Amino acid sequence: MGAMSARPNPEAAAQQAENTAPHRAGFACFVGRPNAGKSTLTNALVGQKVAITSNRPQTTRHTVRGIVHRPDAQLILVDTPGLHKPRTLLGERLNDVVRTTWAEVDVIGFCLPADQKLGPGDKYIVKELAGIKKTPKIAIITKSDLVESKQLAEQLLAVSRLGEELGFEWAEIIPVSAVKDDQVGLLADLIAPLLPESPPLYPEGDLTDEPEMVMVAELIREAALEGVRDELPHSIAVVVEEMLPREDRPADKPLLDIHANVYIERPSQKGIIIGPKGKRLKEVGTKSRKHIEALLGTPVFLDLHVKVAKDWQRDPKQLRKLGF
Numbered sequence: 589m590g591a592m593s594a595r596p597n598p599e600a601a602a603q604q605a606e607n608t609a610p611h612r613a614g615f616a617c618f619v620g621r622p623n624a625g626k627s628t629l630t631n632a633l634v635g636q637k638v639a640i641t642s643n644r645p646q647t648t649r650h651t652v653r654g655i656v657h658r659p660d661a662q663l664i665l666v667d668t669p670g671l672h673k674p675r676t677l678l679g680e681r682l683n684d685v686v687r688t689t690w691a692e693v694d695v696i697g698f699c700l701p702a703d704q705k706l707g708p709g710d711k712y713i714v715k716e717l718a719g720i721k722k723t724p725k726i727a728i729i730t731k732s733d734l735v736e737s738k739q740l741a742e743q744l745l746a747v748s749r750l751g752e753e754l755g756f757e758w759a760e761i762i763p764v765s766a767v768k769d770d771q772v773g774l775l776a777d778l779i780a781p782l783l784p785e786s787p788p789l790y791p792e793g794d795l796t797d798e799p800e801m802v803m804v805a806e807l808i809r810e811a812a813l814e815g816v817r818d819e820l821p822h823s824i825a826v827v828v829e830e831m832l833p834r835e836d837r838p839a840d841k842p843l844l845d846i847h848a849n850v851y852i853e854r855p856s857q858k859g860i861i862i863g864p865k866g867k868r869l870k871e872v873g874t875k876s877r878k879h880i881e882a883l884l885g886t887p888v889f890l891d892l893h894v895k896v897a898k899d900w901q902r903d904p905k906q907l908r909k910l911g912f
């Protein structure tokens with residue numbers, strides 16, 4: 589002790605602490621109402637675009653993981669879809685996925701946007717969280733850049749009270765701005781000690797273990813939904829049938845052939861997706877191809893087909909086929 593406090597060099601002390609502290613590794617997930625900023629926060633923590641973000645709710649349907657590698661800890665982020673009142677079989681399945689994820693992680697981060705009143709949707713989620721007793725829960729006030737400090741303070745108080753009302757205490761309460769990169773590093777600092785002692789679970793360099801085909805499908809789905817969400821909010825599913833390098837290409841000019849089907853529920857929706865003279869579908873193809881090329885780092889030929897999967901949201905067999 590005496591030797592430590594006499595040490596004049598704080599850097600060396602930090603070094604020593606780093607050497608003696610056990611390495612930790614584990615899983616965390618962010619939950620919260622749609623549009624709360626979960627995907628953006630995941631991306632900010634990981635430092636690269638891995639989850640799909642958009643300015644509209646419920647684009648994250650699949651569980652996408654980002655991995656934060658630090659000297660002292662490895663944090664694996666599981667990005668879940670938003671929990672919502674189920675109206676269809678698909679909705680119920682999604683909620684099951686969410687709850688299963690919650691029960692399996694080491695830390696849960698509840699995301700509440702600073703600029704939105706704490707509402708019934710948030711209470712519904714936190715009530716569910718209160719039932720998961722063993723897992724530490726952090727309240728994260730997102731988008732702190734959008735409000736003045738007074739409003740931020742009120743939000744911090746409101747979420748703290750909600751915990752009290754429901755009979756549990758948040759392990760931490762912290763405001764962040766993923767967009768302004770404010771307190772994002774601190775959030776990782778707070779999560780790390782809550783993880784179990786463990787060597788790294790993934791090799792360094794892995795940013796995500798989401799299968800590429802699922803991520804590609806998500807990128808296409810995101811592009812296909814753009815501008816038509818009000819007409820087709822939950823009626824689009826995308827399945828990548830095949831991803832193959834084109835044969836007979838020179839080594840320095842590779843091309844990846846991707847065949848994907850865009851499923852809609854009713855024949856009448858075909859026109860909305862395809863657009864006049866196929867213009868819209870072409871735009872969807874161009875846009876998603878650019879994102880896919882950025883993701884995979886290789887030129888892509890994208891072949892898109894629109895197919896009708898009648899009432900797939902309500903048919904368990906169709907749901908399984910589409911991977912739910």
Ligand SMILES: Nc1nc2c(ncn2[C@@H]2O[C@H](COP(=O)(O)OP(=O)(O)OP(=O)(O)O)[C@@H](O)[C@H]2O)c(=O)[nH]1
Pocket residue numbers: 620621622623624625626627628629640641642643644645646647648669670730731732733734764765766767768
């Ligand atoms: N100003 C500001 N905007 C943010 C911040 N974080 C997210 N946003 C915006 O909020 C919107 C929703 O963010 P997402 O990360 O897609 O939210 P989400 O919770 O993952 O949404 P779902 O996938 O629908 O559940 C996007 O338009 C983001 O750009 C932030 O820190 N500041």
